Amino acid sequence: MWRSAAGGVLVTLRCALACGCMVGAMCDGLTAYGADAELGRYLSTECMTCHGVSKADSTIPNIFGLGETHFVEVIRAYRDKTLLNPVMQTIASRLKDEEIAALALYFQTAKKRK
Secondary structure, three states: OOOOOOOOHHHHHHHHHHHHHHHHHHOOOOOOOOOOHHHHHHHHHHHHHHHOOOOOOOOOOOOOOOOHHHHHHHHHHHHOOOOOOHHHHHHHHOOOHHHHHHHHHHHHHOOOOO
């Protein structure tokens, strides 16, 4: 095992980071670990079809600025068919957890075009 001149601090730091990454990967509702905002931006084009043109008085909800955790919960509920909406169930059924996380990260900071 390699040890740094600082008495193994680097090795300890690497172990801590590795453990943190494993815990982050196993967390089931949080999206911060490994989410890819660029993938989210790419995937969002389908979302924009409806959510990008909806008005304040529309039945289509505003998903821009929505918190990551809430976004993930809602999309998973559509995917699991516990939240009813045939269109959203169809769309969500095609998304993997990583894609949902990427979309959540993107929409948390995205601004609606005017």
